[in-house]
Amino acid sequence: MTFSETAYAKINLALHVRRRREDGYHELETLFAFVDDGDRLSAAPASTDSLATHGEFAGKIDDPFGNIVAKALLALPHGKGWAVELEKRLPVAAGLGGGSADAGAVFRMVESAHGLPDGWQAKAAKLGADVPACVRSTTCIGTGTGTDLAAIESDLTGTPVLLVNPRAAVPTGPVFKAWDGLDRGPMPTGSVRAIALEGRNDLEAPAIAICPVIAQVLAALRATDPFLARMSGSGATCFALYETEAQLHAAAEKLAKARPEWWQMTGKLR
Known part of the structure; x- marks a missing residue:
């Protein structure tokens, strides 16, 4: 089997x-x-x-x-x-x-x-x-x-998502080491959507300092009109969430033409 x-x-x-x-x-x-x-x-x-x-x-x-x-x-x-x-x-x-x-x-x-x-x-x-x-x-x-x-029950299940990586490997250890040590407060409470929209990624700034192209990826994703674009984990992959599949596919096509060297994957949140 x-x-x-x-x-x-x-x-x-x-x-x-x-x-x-x-x-x-x-x-x-x-x-x-x-x-x-x-x-x-x-x-x-x-x-x-x-x-x-x-x-x-x-x-x-x-x-x-x-x-x-x-x-x-x-x-x-x-x-x-x-x-x-x-x-x-x-x-x-x-x-x-x-x-x-x-x-x-x-x-x-x-x-x-x-x-x-x-x-x-x-x-x-x-x-x-x-x-x-x-x-x-x-x-x-x-x-x-x-x-x-x-x-936690998710109200974002089925949400169209675009993943983009500039083909830059960013090891986790150095990013955590570069974190400035400032506690910017707890993660918000509420629905999954509310936490995502009101939350943040505290590793974004140190990761960008190590791998500046992450900022370009985020800017490119935000220009496609998602309701959220953020870096994942310690980078360098960033994600964008869209209200509709049509928006997702338009964004993926736009980025593939503008930055064909970047890796991307489309899907839905489970």
Whole structure:
């Protein structure tokens, strides 16, 4: 039997960084949402674990056998072994939780085949702060380092979304390190739409300082008349949300003509 899953692209509709902790991590409040497209994974039972990668961004994975997909397999009971194929369609170090989404997809495939073990949330969190949210890939609020999750019903499900990355990799660590340490206040409360519109991304300014082209991406997206355009995570991917699919497709076409070198993906919020 073969299992297949989409590793849904993660975006942060809001990301409020509250303080630096003594352990080097940061306390934050974030509103996770997921796009209905992303990397694609399939798995089939095998005598031992293996991982084959292909797709546009497969070459950006430094060590396929030491990557997060292999670590997710090691963390979960799944029989003798699995032969996993990963089509890497999301850019790497892009603020989309690509690796975390891949690990989340592995968790869902294992759940389909064998069920998840007790304590799987802790296993997911060990792999990365975004992984627990990516396992379910539904809109939720993350606190602590992003691993403490609370469900929230989304009034943005089905919203047309455009993702744009200038093909610039921005590692997360330096962006957090460049954060100025100022607590600009908690994430607002209310509906998902209200939190997104009234919230902010505190990593936007430090990311732009490291990778100035992000500001150009945001300006280009805002010129297409979305109701929200913001950077996701620690960058460099930015997203724009639209009221209609017609607006989305017009914006995607406009940007593809103006900046054909930029990567983009269209979809809807899950």
